[in-house]
Amino acid sequence: MKKELRQAKIEQLINQRPLANQEELMAALKELGISATQATISRDIREMQIVKQQDAQGNLRYMIFKAHNSSEQDKLNKAIYDSVTAVILVEFMNVIHTTPRSANVLAAILDDLALEDIAGTVAGFDTVVVISPTRESAMKINTLFNEHLAHDELT
Template identity: 55%
Template structure:
């Protein structure tokens, strides 16, 4: 089985079904006639930049994020508006707080955009640390969050 074919099927399955675990994904692949080991699935998930995201019911499932998508900046702005609760800059670092379980998804979008003002991201459950090459870069990153964050989500 060629990797491209397997990964294409993985993307199709993730877009078609709410898949929450690698075991579920392996079972769906097997039903489609594709047998793959857990290590292969794990590697595919990493290569394809698949992240877990909560849906409206609070259930987690896999989602695929692609770099270079024309709508990626709009997705970033929408995600900031829908998930960011607080943000601050400390010199060349921007610290962003999100609703629970959204930090990884937002960091993946930022990573995909490959912004010059962001040298790297670290994401946890509800916090992202964005490291910028300089303080002016960090200030421009903060300005994006200030522009698009929804004040109604701010932590009190």
């Protein structure tokens, strides 16, 4: 099956019913007669910007990350304002604390920005570790976050 068709079915499934993990997504695809490996599903999830978020009933489920035509930098600024509670610089990394269940969305935004000062991100429940190639790069990221946090406190 072509990637575009598979990904269109994945988007349709995610919008139709709550799916909370790759196994549930693979089973739903199989019901439609679509066979895909875990590695393929994992790649699709990354390419399609699928994140886990809490739905209206409080359950975690896959959702496609969309930010209504705002620029990538605007997405980051909004995410900092909405969810970041603290930023701690540790050598060449920043440990960013967020509100519960917000870390994956923030990490996805940072990954999409593809900033040269970020080598990669690791997200958990309410924490994102941002790894930079150098201490100087990490300091730039720390300053970026702290400037937005300070600005948000003033408004």
